[in-house]
Amino acid sequence: MTHSLDDTLALVRRTCQPLPPTPVPLAQALGRVLREPLRATEDLPPFDRSAMDGYAVRSNESSRSLVVVDELRAGDWKPRALDPGQAVRVATGAALPNADLRVVPQEDVTRSGESIQLRQPPEEGWIRRRGEDARQGEILLNPGIRLAPGHLTLCAALGQTTLATTRLPRIVHLTTGNEIVPPEATPTLGQIRDSNSILVRALLAAWGFPVEQRTAGEDLDCTRAALAELDPASIDLLLISGGSSVGDHDITGPLLESLGYRILVRKTNVRPGRPLLFAAREGAVAFGLPGNPVSHFVCCHLYVAAALHRLSGQAPSDLFVQAGLTRSLDQEPHPRESLLPARLAWEQDRLMTEPISWRSSGDVTALARVEALLRLPPGVGTLPTGARVDVLPFVWPGSDRGTRVS
DSSP: OOBOHHHHHHHHHHHOOOOOEEEEEGGGOTTOBBOSOEEOSSOBSSSOEESSSEEEEETTOOOSEEEEEEEEOTTOOOOOOOOTTEEEEEOTTOBOSSSSEEEEEGGGEEEETTEEEESSOOOSOSEEOTTSSBOTTOEEEOTTOBOOHHHHHHHHHHTOOEEEEEOOOOEEEEEEOTTEEOTTSOOOTTOEEOOHHHHHHHHHHHHTOOOEEEEEOSOHHHHHHHHHTTOGGGOSEEEEESOOSSSTTOOHHHHHHHTTOEEEESOBSEESOOSOEEEEETTEEEEEEOSSHHHHHHHIIIIIHHHHHHHTTOOOOOSOEEEEESSOEEOOOOSSEEEEEEEEEEETTEEEEEEOOOOSTTOGGGGGTOOEEEEEOTTOOEEOTTOEEEEEESSOTTSOOOOOOO
């Protein structure tokens, strides 16, 4: 059976289940997925505090000439009442001495010794009121979010120094092929440098996941031996590069079956990446990735990312967004759905995309410029400039964000 892109994604998402949560120190939680709601442990701010350097005066103060009776810096706590005609010097962030006050910015005041003259009557404002940001018990972060620096800042402000997050999956990547040599080697005729291992490791690192990598030839016994020392039962996600088609030397399918995996997808109706294998066993999943680098790139961003998304317990999100074509698309229609390398740009607040020319699924030159994948339905070859298309962005224009887990 040949699966469509949507069918394959749906099957991956149904098959993968979130890994169990584990407590993680706040300093190590960046990029991890939150598994319990984060509630405000206290009001934010926890007290009324000055939003400006200035002077606190009574809310109903009628005089413009006042005597400064105290000074409060951030961190001080000196509760007191103010009599008419009295003021307290306050710094930004200082806790106000009582609730019935206003703050006059220092630029609206003339000071002489311990007396001040207000240039205008005090107005409402310049106070950050207790609880105006959040009330105690309010849910501030929902489970399923990938923790970013802003989230961790909030946790620190609440004193939440340990968070329940999804444990990291154990990921093993096996590269197969007798023709593969290390990147630093000089290939002989018929050999190629191993770029797929670098690609997989770089993508997983950008997504926040460690990976163990091995290489093996096209012999079933050798590949099984390479995995046996890793204890296959402890692997959450197994990635095998190459050997996913149906040739005499394509051993990935038999290898997965010998390890107890049940193959759920053997072929997709998508290019590049048609000979994709997806398999499962006892909560673990595996992918046989087509050997060409662009096919690897596409399959990792579509299916492997979807598996990691689910294993991490992330909240559901849309994979594709809409963009307009910066130029017309004119190519031969293809019976399979196509994913084309593309670039992105903003034009008058509208996301636009430009297809990148590429020759085949082995053309690594396109990967040096790719910022998105443009999705083209089966049988569509011609589209006019401005036509709306689906794209999977990796880098948003004008930002320094790298590749993302979908």
